[in-house]
Amino acid sequence: MKKHTLAITVENKPGVLTRVATMFRRRGYNIESLAVGETENPSVSRMTVVVSGDDKIIEQVSKQLYKLVDVIKVVDITEERLVERELILIKVKADPSVRSEIVQLVEIFRARIVDIGKNTLIIEATGDAGKMEAIEDSLKPFGILELVRTGKIAIVRGPGHNIS
Amino acid sequence: MKLKGAQILLQCLKEEGVDTIFGYPGGSVLPIYDAIYGSDIRHILVRHEQGAAHAADAYARVTGKTGVCIATSGPGATNLVTGIATANMDSVPMVCFTGQVASPLIGKDAFQEADITGITMPITKHNYVLERTEDLPRIVKEAFHIASTNRPGPVVIDLPKDLMEKEIEYQPYPHEINLRGYRVMKGCNYGQVVSATELINKAERPVIYAGGGVVSGEASEELRELAVKRKIPVTTTLMGMSAFPGSNYLSLGMLGMHGTRYANYAIGECDLLIAIGVRFDDRVTGKIAEFAPHARIIHIDIDAAEIGKNVDVHIPIVGQVKEVLQAINKRLDPVEEYSEWHKIIDRWKAKYPLRYGRSGEGRIMPQHVVEKISELTQGEAIITTEVGQNQMWAAHYYKFKNPRSFITSGGLGTMGFGLPAAIGAKIACPHLPVIDIAGDGSIQMNIQELGTAIAYQLPVIVCILNNQYLGMVRQWQSLFYGGRFSHTDISVQPDFVKLAEAYGAVGMRVKDHQDVDGALREALQESKRPVVIDFWVDRMADVYPMVAPGESLLNMLGEE
Structure with a gap:
């Protein structure tokens, strides 16, 4: 089933995230990723939700979202030209013998080393989902101790589509 | 002028x-009750909060106004939950106020604290927690607006105690509503209306499938015009029963699991299905792939999310049902003659009428009781029901004349709904007879509300179709579980006559077919006290016709 990226503008109020999440759960739709934060307008938050389903399911998701009083606008931006980003932080085992190898990998991915411990490195990377997976895969052999990842955020290129 | 939050409320x-x-x-x-003490708003004290929710719900269904109920925090609020879910499933406008512990105690597991906002989020149209007394007028204004417009539904407002005590300067009640995420639906797509009208004008075997949206959208007149102008047979859902007069020649009665054979056959054969204010619920469609297999479908509803939710339709029209039907009716070519289609339906009606085994040895058939009630009240009473066999028999054998006269828990199927609903209905319409068609199981779920009916001198009539079973479940056990009547025999039960009398109500017991008429006439004479009639009916009477769950509507059980 196809993954869809929905840009949802909502009232920036307590409980709105719960309302949206509750709707997804209750209707049996699965959130693959979710990111939420305030926008240029402090009374509005924007959620970027990745949900998988055929067109009919996505249409239902969108209609059900619109029924929530705190939801202002829902746009399926999957087919738009997007800038999409996720952020990943990976703590990887790195004794001195493999450090230079890891540093090379980090450079290839245009990632950054943000912390150096005695036998560990923390790596920060941003990019789309594909890049996140690639960097994770290439660091796996060294031993990943911890990994945290944000949901995807996305914005449509060009002047159009101000969704708020 | 400075007022307390409760007074502002x-x-x-x-x-x-x-x-x-x-x-x-x-x-x-x-604090709220203290404000009520000095107010001229009429407060009806129920005996259990669930009763308050159902009574407010029925008050709303009967009047079209928004029902209002109130309960305290914690258990008071959670006792409303079934009532809120009932109203939500049947799209009833309701505003429910719940008390909450004082703001500083919220989240501390204080005495009688429950997160009612969290609990009711999936069963309300919207809900609020008051955070500042100053916000109260805006929130109340929004709540009534949201509850009563578009597809109606319940709204909960949670009111922390300290904010109700707090005194602030009262500002004039707001007139404007500023909700950028909620717009009232106006107008409709006229292109779709034209396409729909063309289909209707051309159809040879059309059927109207009308639901609760016609009742709540005040569109019964428009529905009748559409049906009569084009001579289109009308079948209704349980929620739509009172939208079209049961005695009209074009009426097919109810469709679906316990629909009439002729309604279900008409769905099977029609070439155009005009679905109005309905949601293609599983109890209506049976096996969805075989629902109206030969038909183009026009679906008119206020809620865009209902379009395509369960079935694909050819012409969706989102809008106020009344407005849409008016637009369609204007463009219809009237027909004078009944057609071949009506002859087919007449044959079905003649061959497969609703029927039941007649009583032997004076036994009372439950269906007969409903027929008698219908006859004696000429279809003009307000009927409430409990849930199960009693509800289906009410739908089959009561010939409703007026919209908003059948008050039943259709979507949620809430046992215990009927008596508190009768109370709410009687308060809304004191001049009409209000009759709860009940079962002996359901009535025991909110029987304490007899106390409310006594206290307010409400002569509601409770007709218990007593078969000493949880009849509908027993029927399914007969059909699908080899007659293993697991926990459905409830023959250990109170003496309902004595129970009624203990409350101060009138109690009657009727065991003989001959006495049904007399007992009902006597009950209809009562002007001050509730009446409970305990009809001892045939224990094994079942509801037919029936379509097994998930089956095609054409596979009907029961003798033809």
Whole structure:
């Protein structure tokens, strides 16, 4: 089933995230990723939700979202030209013998080393989902101790589509 | 002028035109009850909060106004939950006020604290927690607006006790509503209306499938015009029963699991299905792939999310049902003659009428009781029901004349709904007979509300179709579980006559077919006290016709 990226503008109020999440759960739709934060307008938050389903399911998701009083606008931006980003932080085992190898990998991915411990490195990377997976895969052999990842955020290129 | 939050609340209710509220006091709502004490708003004290929710719900269904109920925090609020879910499933406008512990105690597991906002999120149209007394007028205004417009539904407002005690300067009640995420639906797509009208004008075997949206959208007149102008047979859902007169030649009665054979056959054969204010619920469609297999479908509904939710339709029209039907009716070519289609339906009606085994040895058939009620009240009473066999028999054998006269828990199927609903209905319409068609199981779920009916001298009539079973479940056990009647025999039960009398109500027991008429006539004479009639009916009577769950509507059980 196809993954869809929905840009949802909502009232920036307590409980709105719960309302949206509750709707997804209750209707049996699965959130693959979710990111939420305030926008240029402090009374509005924007959620970027990745949900998988055929067109009919996505249409239902969108209609059900619109029924929530705190939801202002829902746009399926999957087919738009997007800038999409996720952020990943990976703590990887790195004794001195493999450090230079890891540093090379980090450079290839245009990632950054943000912390150096005695036998560990923390790596920060941003990019789309594909890049996140690639960097994770290439660091796996060294031993990943911890990994945290944000949901995807996305914005449509060009002047159009101000969704708020 | 400085007013307490609770006084402001009462002021807001008056501004909204609320004259009656249903509720039950408790610790967290003491300030509100103190304000009620000095107010001219009528408060009906129920005996259990669930009763308050159902009574407010029925009050709303009967009047079209928004029902209002109130309960204290914690258990008071959670006791409303079934009532809120009932109203939500049947799209009933309701505003429910719940007390909450004082703001500083929220989240501390204080005495009688429950997260009612969290609990009711999936069963309300919207809900609020009051955070500042100053916000109260805006929130009340929004709540009534949201509850009553577009597809109606319940809204909960949670009111922390300290904010009800707090005194602030009362600002005039707001007239403007500023909700950028909620717009009232106006107009409709006229292109779709034209396409729909063309299909209707051309159809040879059309059927109208009308639901609760026609009743709540005040569109019964428009529905009748559409049906009569084009001579289109009309079948209704349980929620739509009172939208079209059961005695009209074009009426097919109810469709679906317990629909009439002729309604279900008409769905099977029609070439055009005009679905109005309905949601293609599983109890209506049976096996969805075989529902109306030869038909183009026009679906008219206020809620865009209902379009395509369960079935694909050819012409969706989102809008106020009344407005859409008016637009369609204007463009219809009237037909004078009944057609071949009506002859086919007449043959079905003649061959497969609703029927039941007649009683032998004076046994009372439950269906007969409903027929008698229908006859004696000429289809003009307000009928409430419990849930199960009693509800289906009410739908089959009561010939409703007027919209908003059949008050039943259709979507949620809430046992215990009928008696408190009868109370709410009687308060809304004191001049009409209000009859709860009940089962011996359901009636015991909210029987304490007899106390409310006594206290307010409400002559509601409770007709218990007593078969000493949880009849509908027993019927399914007969059909699908080899007759293993697991926990459905409830023959150990109170003496309902004595129970009624203990409350101060009139109690009657009817065991003989001959006495049904007399007992009902006597009950209809009563003007001050509730009447409970315990009809001892045939224990094994079943509801037929029936379509097994998930089957095609054409595979009907029961003798033809």
